[in-house]
Amino acid sequence: MAKIRFYLTNKRAKGETKLYCFINYGLYVEEKGKKKYLPLKYTTPFQVLPALWNAENNRAKETIKWADADKFEISQSAVDESARENRNKFNDSLAVLELNVNRIISKLTVNNRLPRHEQVKKELDKIYYPDKVIANVTEIDYQSFDLIQFIDHLIRSKSDLKLTTIKSYLVVRKNLQEYQKKHKGSVTPQNANIDFYNSFVSYLTGKGLSKNTIGTRIKIVKSVLAYANEKKGVEVSQDYKLKSFAKPREETESVYLTTDELSRIYDLTLPKSLDNVRDLFLIGCDTGLRFSDLSRLKKDNINSDNTISITTQKTVKKVVVPITPRVRNIFEKYDYKLPRVISNQKFNQFLKEIARYAEIKEPVTITKTVKGMLVTRTVSKWELVTSHTARRSFATNAFLNDVPALAIMQITGHRTESAFMKYIRMSPKDNAIKLQSHKFFTQMAVVK
Incomplete structure (x- = not known):
């Protein structure tokens, strides 16, 4: 993987200055028996004020100066939210460039022979300075594109793609490359028919991927085909519109914690590292906020009417949630400065420990498809607890x-009640208990 460092073109600039980067991907020459590495210098299109750049972290600084000017007339919360969104968007652009660099180098490396600087720069220019590259090209022949070329084109041309979406596209790109190598042929919009679908699903199943993971891959393939057909007028096999070309899926065994189990977790005495995780998890259980939003909660998000207001990171929509006494106690415990959220992987690891300490050990039988075979096993409930269990x-x-x-x-944020009903986790016993209080069951009298 290439090592990439960004630098300000002019550290003393009064206005914005472009970032350039050094890309070290292992290219070298030998001088007097020693390796001399040759990093590629590349000027990016991204500009930033020197005062907003953190050279040590190689990313934009965390400061309210990133906020849109009009937000200062609204509230401090609006300022913080705007600054966070603008900073994250800028930093995501740098992360995407790093992804593109590594993809390009991997693509151009043949028989372990690394590409020349000019080759890498040319590919980067296609993404970041397309006008320079296609200045002498009258028209792009989309009809000749295969699926991998369309994925590359989508990543280059769609500026609104999120970093997580780009990563997903790149995973599918890699799957298609491996599939083409195995089947010794190119997958094009014209031959991506139902036979390809069955073969590709079979190939991904053989790699040990779950049905839902394969479903995500198929969803991306369908969106690429739709883009080629509807946006670029390319002749495409219409099989992708068939019901049989659907994304595979299966119900996952996702658990929820009862109010009693949550109280047991709340009452635990824990070391600080687990204590922080427990408190953030409980805020999620009482607010329904996603893991990505918990880390952004501040005192400014709390309103005088005992509610929390926040614009969610995933949907960019404002939600307002009532504050429970437990959430209020947790905020006060930390003087309204919640602990830093650790990585999702580590968070889930600690969360399982906490659930085990709380003796949440009800047996749960789970069934999932592994390499096309249904596998059933029984585990303790604490083993299935993750950050998403909170919502x-x-x-x-x-x-x-x-x-x-x-x-x-x-x-x-569910749009339909049917989608919401699939999301909640209610056991048959929970359902029966809930029905006991319904007037249909309470009004019935025994006739003698």
Whole structure:
């Protein structure tokens, strides 16, 4: 993997200055018996004020100066939110460039022979300075593109793609490369028919991927084919519109924690590292906020009417959630400065330990498809607890306590009630207990 460092073109600039980078991908010459590495210098199109750049972290600084000017007339919360969004967008652009660099070098490396600087620069220019590259080209022949070329084109041309989306596209790109190598042929929009679908699904299944993971890959393939057909007028096999060309899926065994189990977790005495994770998890259980939003909660998000307001990172929509006494206690415990959120992987690892300490050990039988075979096993409930369990617990417990589904959906972001009902996790016993209080069951009298 290439090592990439960004630098300001003019550190003393009064206005914005471009970033350039040095890309060290292992290219070298030998001088007097020693290796002399040859990093590629590349000027990016990204500009930043020197005062907003953190040279040590190689990313934009965390400062309210990133906020849009009009937000200062609204509230401090609006300023913080705007600054965070603009800074993250800038830093994501740098992360995408790093992804593109490594993809290009991998693509151009043949028989372990690294590409020349000019080759790498030319490919980068196609993405970041396309006008320079196609100045002498009258028209792009999209009809000759295969699926991999269309994925590259989408990544280059669609500026609104999120970093997570680009990563997903690159994974599918790699899958297609490996598939083509195995089957010794190119996958084009014209031959991406139902036979390809069955073969590609079979190939991914053989790699040990779950049905839902394969479904995500197929969803991207379908979106690429739709783009080629509808946006670029390319002749495409229309099989991708068939019901049989659907993305595979299966129900996953996602658990929720009952109000009693959450109380047991809350009452635990834990070391600080687990204590922080426990408290953030419980905020998620009581607010329904995603893991990505928990780290962004501040005192400014708390309103005088005992609610939390935040624009969610995933949907960029504002949600307002009532504050429970437990959430209020946790905020006060940290003087409204919540602990830093660790990586999702580490968070989930600690969370399982916490659930085990709370003796959440109800047996749960899970069934999933592994290499095309159904595999069933029984585990303790604590083994299935993850950061996402918080949102499921919030939705399920709220529903069981007769909060209207549409009101919960305003917080969880589900667009349809059917999608929401699939999301909540209610056991047959939970359902029976809930029905006991319904007037249909309480009004029945025994006739003698």
